[in-house]
């Protein structure tokens with residue numbers, strides 16, 4: 001008797017969860033995310049936090065989770081191939097690393113040089129005081145003012161987004177999101193960095209050398225980019241920069257796992273609008289990466305977490321929409337990351353030998369065929385290649401950024417010898433200019449675009465901000481919380497009296 005009751009209870013308790021699961025599956029809101037980089041995975045993470053178990057998330061990735069965050073293996077050692085540096089004030093990236101238990105790998109304070117048409121312009125040295133004196137001599141107080149400028153004009157205002165997002169606020173366009181931080185940020189997107197720095201009193205020399213060097217290494221571009229991305233780029237040459245020990249790609253991997261999204265290794269080819277009466281849903285057509293077979297699934301909410309680039313690769317077709325989607329595509333800048341294990345040709349960079357050769361060199365003129373040079377530390381933090389017992393100059397691993405694939409002759413100018421050469425060809429980030437379109441995060445009802453944020457600036461932290469914005473938007477729209485969309489109730493500025 002007892003035994004059979006226990007038996008029945010057992011069957012029941014075993015059967016119950018699976019029936020429940022199926023019902024949940026059927027009623028759960030279905031969300032499809034296209035793109036498994038930091039944008040797509042952090043969107044999944046924030047959606048799970050907001051909706052709890054009431055949603056089912058599928059994450060489509062045609063290549064590998066991480067996207068533009070990836071390691072490259074040179075002679076058995078891993079290096080960052082794409083997005084590599086993180087600013088200490090990047091709140092989300094700092095939090096993720098901490099929460100997931102990753103160590104920060106700080107970039108060593110190695111020597112840096114600026115290189116112009118006529119050779120080396122200035123170089124730092126191991127003694128900070130002497131370096132400061134040299135820089136003050138060449139650039140005056142601009143080298144000190146830039147820090148105050150970045151803090152007051154940029155970071156203090158930028159930090160407002162974190163409180164707004166904690167409150168669940170969301171913005172439908174990049175322009176509204178920037179305005180929520182500060183009105184001046186919208187203005188920054190309408191002028192060049194050069195104009196802004198001139199207005200703020202920075203010298204021509206500072207702009208042509210320091211600001212230019214920062215832009216060329218971080219975005220392969222010039223001080224003619226808009227001033228918002230320009231400020232982000234200047235922040236990228238500040239102190240305290242770090243990377244995730246082991247590789248930055250680990251953050252998107254963990255975000256994906258935390259989100260409990262189902263990874264579908266496939267390329268989404270079509271997003272088809274299904275409109276029955278008033279309900280909107282979407283059919284995604286996709287091609288499996290493994291076998292090329294096509295398939296389709298239906299979703300209530302779809303999130304595009306990959307840029308609409310002016311390129312044939314990974315093109316998504318939007319079908320049966322009453323308006324054209326996307327309304328525009330962005331020109332992307334091609335950046336070549338050339339990795340070489342071998343001896344740099346020191347004279348090409350303006351130096352005589354290994355002894356005085358710096359860790360990094362930034363070029364300051366567009367007519368120079370390489371953008372920047374960087375001696376590499378591995379993702380584990382080891383300097384160059386400490387694998388061999390007696391590393392020689394030949395073992396140095398360097399990364400050169402260029403805007404074009406170098407010719408054999410150019411490679412020979414850059415390196416005297418080489419054991420290994422690898423080239424990563426990135427469609428890297430938008431081609432930035434003032435007054436470029438700042439697209440909307442909303443493409444259609446329940447259809448969102450995280451990478452709209454890249455028009456303001458392409459950087460890991462920016463993408464996470466875009467991702468959290470889209471998660472908040474999707475949640476607010478789904479639950480009819482309209483007072484948290486495009487409203488800034490927290491920030492109340494005293495009104496100026498009209499005379």
Ligand SMILES: Cc1cc2nc3c(=O)[nH]c(=O)nc-3n(C[C@H](O)[C@H](O)[C@H](O)COP(=O)(O)OP(=O)(O)OC[C@H]3O[C@@H](n4cnc5c(N)ncnc54)[C@H](O)[C@@H]3O)c2cc1C
Pocket residue numbers: 034035036037038039040060061062063064065066067068069081082083084085086266267268269305306307314315316335337426427428429451458459460461463
């Ligand atoms: C060389 C380089 C250096 C950089 N340096 C820095 C830096 O130092 N610091 C910093 O903060 N940022 C840096 N960045 C920028 C940073 O890497 C990017 O902003 C960020 O990684 C972009 O993430 P994402 O998820 O938006 O896009 P991606 O990483 O590009 O992810 C999009 C993903 O979507 C997939 N996909 C696209 N279309 C489809 C489809 N139709 N179906 C399925 N999957 C699809 C792609 O395979 C890709 O994996 C750098 C970028 C590059 C290229």
Ligand SMILES: *[C@@H]1O[C@H](CO)[C@@H](O)[C@H](O)[C@H]1NC(C)=O
Pocket residue numbers: 183184187
């Ligand atoms: C932004 O630009 C507009 C128009 O040029 C101007 O009226 C406004 O004062 C500017 N705002 C800020 C904060 O700079």
Ligand SMILES: *[C@@H]1O[C@H](CO)[C@@H](O)[C@H](O)[C@H]1NC(C)=O
Pocket residue numbers: 345347348349412413414415416
């Ligand atoms: C190194 O570069 C210089 C020019 O900067 C060039 O003349 C020389 O041939 C190069 N050396 C080698 C070994 O390629």
Ligand SMILES: *[C@@H]1O[C@H](CO)[C@@H](O)[C@H](O)[C@H]1NC(C)=O
Pocket residue numbers: 117208365366367
């Ligand atoms: C950059 O180089 C070109 C070509 O050599 C030159 O005409 C120009 O003046 C240089 N620009 C600056 C800012 O030095």
